[in-house]
Amino acid sequence: MAQSDTVDRILDAAEELFAERGFSETSLRMITSKAKVNLAAVNYHFGSKNSLIHAVFARFLTPFSATLELAFDELDERTGKQPATLEQTLWALTVSAVRMPQRTEKGISIFMRLLGLAYTQSQGHLRKFLEQEYSQPFGRFMNLLKEATPELSSVDRYWRIQFMLGATAFTMSSSDALIDILENKLGVETTVQEIAARLVPFLAAGMEAPEKMLTLPSVSGASVA
Amino acid sequence: MAQSDTVDRILDAAEELFAERGFSETSLRMITSKAKVNLAAVNYHFGSKNSLIHAVFARFLTPFSATLELAFDELDERTGKQPATLEQTLWALTVSAVRMPQRTEKGISIFMRLLGLAYTQSQGHLRKFLEQEYSQPFGRFMNLLKEATPELSSVDRYWRIQFMLGATAFTMSSSDALIDILENKLGVETTVQEIAARLVPFLAAGMEAPEKMLTLPSVSGASVA
């Protein structure tokens, strides 16, 4: 029980601290002291701080991508020959994320926040690692989106997918703070699951909006259709 | 020409590096060497690295918030007693951002990326600084949004505003990379202005989506409406 204990304690502490403070802002000493583990243990078990970051992601991303593949399989089966709808596709993704086996009660929000950080804090090594490890389910998701929105031009689809990713990553990456603000302002308590459930209709509606292109006034005289 | 030259050179270099790499990942030595300025100049002219970050934001946020107030004034005048529509409000914001006097051609994307970072890299001091300096135009924008979406519950409006902010900040903050990817994939060239023009209909549609709340399956049996 020696090894796995130390390794897991490091992963737990690192996961939480990374989610709270970001990668650069979290030192190995913070991690090891929170994990009640010797400083050298990180480099012994993981080799480097960057590899530790990869390990933190792999620990939840690998089961997640497996769950996701199953959900997509199930979706393919259910819809048969005709393509899945946009809401079905988004919902499959959401359900997979929410259903993930959680280590702690904050598991899901840590998960989301880390994904957001991965996208935002453009750490080159992390992006490379994620791309080469999890490109398959990602590509499959993209294909489903394409089939679900045949009326969109490729260019519009491309940008709207970015908008979706942004809305999701951004909101989820600050979900804790945003939940607190809402509680203080309106006295409403919220879970990450509820946020996800609100997000899906928003994204689907934006994705399926008519393709009217507005043109920007070049200098003056702002008028709106 | 001595003082202003050094100060501006520092601000230019800092702005670009912060946008590229984030705050913690950018050292004063990188900034001063890019600006071809002595290391001590930053602490001499700005006092500290944090104050430099504030100065970088103030330099573009102050004129922007002035432009924005004017755009909102104009909008109020044009719509008279009845509230502005959602698209009008978003459009006023977009036009103000795009019309900002640019120092460089990349000005607008740097501007967006920094705003995104400010939201994401939860640097306590930055958030505090922005809140107390620019709360007025922000609050005014929020009020316009509220008037434009009277059918939304407060909670839904709150979350959908976060979704909008996320889609915008995220996309704009990576706009350079995303534009490159699109060019390589589909051979289409894009400007930041075009992205903004595509963003507005997406956001408006998402904001005005019907408020159906989907419920998440707790354990198994994923079925979608």
Place this chain on the structure above:
DNA sequence: ATCTGTTTGAAACATACGTTTGAAGGTGGC
């Protein structure tokens, strides 16, 4: 009980950071 390979521990290493110092340059006013 002893040996072997693995894991922990305290300490040190080299490096990078933000900041401070004090002298040297430069500039305008008198």
Place this chain on the structure above:
DNA sequence: GCCACCTTCAAACGTATGTTTCAAACAGAT
């Protein structure tokens, strides 16, 4: 010309970081 002030410069300071070292502790097998 001299003085006062502002700005630049090279160097150093103290601290924090990721990583390495090597001896001690431990575990399981023989």
